[in-house]
Amino acid sequence: xxxxxxxxxxxxxxxxxxxxxxxxxxxxxxxxxxxxxxxxxxxxxxxxxxxxxxxxxxxxxxxxxxxxxxxxxxxxxxxxxxxxxxxxxxxxxxxxxxxxxxxxxxxxxxxxxxxxxxxxxxxxxxxxxxxxxxxxxxxxxxxxxxxxxxxxxxxxxxxxxxxxxxxxxxxxxxxxxxxxxxxxxxxxxxxxxxxxxxxxxxxxxxxxxxxxxxxxxxxxxxxxxxxxxxxxxxxxxxxxxxxxxxxxxxxxxxxxxxxxxxxxxxxxxxxxxxxxxxxxxxxxxxxxxxxxxxxxxxxxxxxxxxxxxxxxxxxxxxxxxxxxxxxxxxxxxxxxxxxxxxxxxxxxxxxxxxxxxxxxxxxxxxxxxxxxxxxxxxxxxxxxxxxxxxxxxxxxxxxxxxxxxxxxx
Ligand SMILES: NC(=O)c1ccc[n+]([C@@H]2O[C@H](COP(=O)([O-])OP(=O)(O)OC[C@H]3O[C@@H](n4cnc5c(N)ncnc54)[C@H](O)[C@@H]3O)[C@@H](O)[C@H]2O)c1
Numbered sequence: 001x002x003x004x005x006x007x008x009x010x011x012x013x014x015x016x017x018x019x020x021x022x023x024x025x026x027x028x029x030x031x032x033x034x035x036x037x038x039x040x041x042x043x044x045x046x047x048x049x050x051x052x053x054x055x056x057x058x059x060x061x062x063x064x065x066x067x068x069x070x071x072x073x074x075x076x077x078x079x080x081x082x083x084x085x086x087x088x089x090x091x092x093x094x095x096x097x098x099x100x101x102x103x104x105x106x107x108x109x110x111x112x113x114x115x116x117x118x119x120x121x122x123x124x125x126x127x128x129x130x131x132x133x134x135x136x137x138x139x140x141x142x143x144x145x146x147x148x149x150x151x152x153x154x155x156x157x158x159x160x161x162x163x164x165x166x167x168x169x170x171x172x173x174x175x176x177x178x179x180x181x182x183x184x185x186x187x188x189x190x191x192x193x194x195x196x197x198x199x200x201x202x203x204x205x206x207x208x209x210x211x212x213x214x215x216x217x218x219x220x221x222x223x224x225x226x227x228x229x230x231x232x233x234x235x236x237x238x239x240x241x242x243x244x245x246x247x248x249x250x251x252x253x254x255x256x257x258x259x260x261x262x263x264x265x266x267x268x269x270x271x272x273x274x275x276x277x278x279x280x281x282x283x284x285x286x287x288x289x290x291x292x293x294x295x296x297x298x299x300x301x302x303x304x305x306x307x308x309x310x311x312x313x314x315x316x317x318x319x320x321x322x323x324x325x326x327x328x329x330x331x332x333x334x335x336x337x338x339x340x341x342x343x344x345x346x347x348x349x350x351x352x353x354x355x356x357x358x359x360x361x362x363x364x365x366x367x368x369x370x371x372x373x374x375x376x377x378x379x380x381x382x383x384x385x386x387x388x389x390x391x392x393x394x395x396x397x398x399x400x401x402x403x404x405x406x407x408x409x
């Protein structure tokens with residue numbers, strides 16, 4: 001029976017363990033104490049019960065999955081595992097301290113980290129450093145980035161660190177498939193694919209709100225209505241948690257050397273400081289005290305005029321991108337969001353982070369985009385996208401819309 005270990009049995013670890021057990025793998029879980037781990041196992045068993053009640057698992061499948069889960073009392077219990085997935089708190093030192101004794105106890109195990117924002121290469125090197133300078137830890141370490149809720153969301157970003165062995169990367173991809181997931185491959189860069197490409201969706205929307213182009217509910221409505229996104233940027237930030245979204249923005253921006261285009265927005269920071277974190281605190285961009293939720297942030301509307309070149313570029317882009325025309329304000333709004341997302345995706349192509357098909361799959365499965373940004377840009381026409389970016393760049397004056405090479409080629 002193939003077996004895996006999951007270290008850190010919180011939200012993500014429990015979801016990963018459940019997924020593996022449902023796929024016929026034996027899973028051993030390790031957390032800070034056996035009490036904590038036992039409670040996590042009980043939560044997983046309750047989740048399996050709910051699936052059985054809904055008829056999504058047969059009683060026999062439910063029993064079999066439950067029997068595959070075991071509680072470990074220390075790293076030595078993980079020594080025979082083929083794959084160890086680490087999902088402890090997002091802290092490089094804690095991750096390395098946790099993985100080092102496990103790597104030492106199981107000298108052949110693949111070490112996979114579910115980190116959202118830390119470098120896989122650095123994690124691997126830190127673990128190796130704790131076990132003496134040289135060894136094969138960096139070769140057997142990869143990123144295996146699942147999405148929340150793990151049992152429901154199919155995407156896994158498989159990340160190669162600078163020294164990861166291609167055979168290890170291949171095996172992890174295969175495991176993800178065995179677990180019913182869709183793996184995409186990416187190099188070890190800040191934010192990987194999804195957390196980086198998605199930044200512009202939020203940031204340009206925040207900037208437009210701040211500039212008074214439109215109200216937040218209008219931006220959400222237009223992005224949903226004209227572009228076919230399931231949720232608008234503000235609804236989505238409220239659902240993810242404004243604190244979580246802001247932390248990812250800061251982390252990606254810092255690690256990439258603080259580029260203007262990814263500068264986190266002050267509005268987000270203010271809401272975090274006020275404890276308005278979104279749905280989980282019942283107040284964020286919207287107030288959830290009533291149904292339907294009402295906008296809880298009013299920003300003054302300002303009239304604006306597009307310079308003729310930008311007006312023309314917006315019109316052309318919209319003509320190719322939208323099924324329904326919408327007003328020029330709506331066109332400007334959705335064009336600006338969409339072309340920013342496309343430009344970041346194109347930058348990943350320029351940097352050789354991932355291929356276009358994987359970028360598209362990642363954005364469709366990881367964040368529910370109606371189309372992949374690369375296939376969408378091809379459909380609209382790369383040069384139409386680049387012309388819009390250039391016109392936006394002239395207006396913004398900060399260079400943040402500089403088109404990626406791939407769009408101008
Ligand atoms: N929550 C998400 O949406 C999400 C999505 C993708 C990736 N991630 C990443 O997954 C990881 C875990 O996130 P989470 O949301 O599940 O966190 P969480 O706080 O729910 O769980 C973390 C778990 O790690 C345990 N832990 C801490 N130190 C430990 C140690 N030394 N040994 C064993 N266990 C230890 C904690 O007791 C806790 O159970 C983070 O790296 C995070 O960035 C989170």
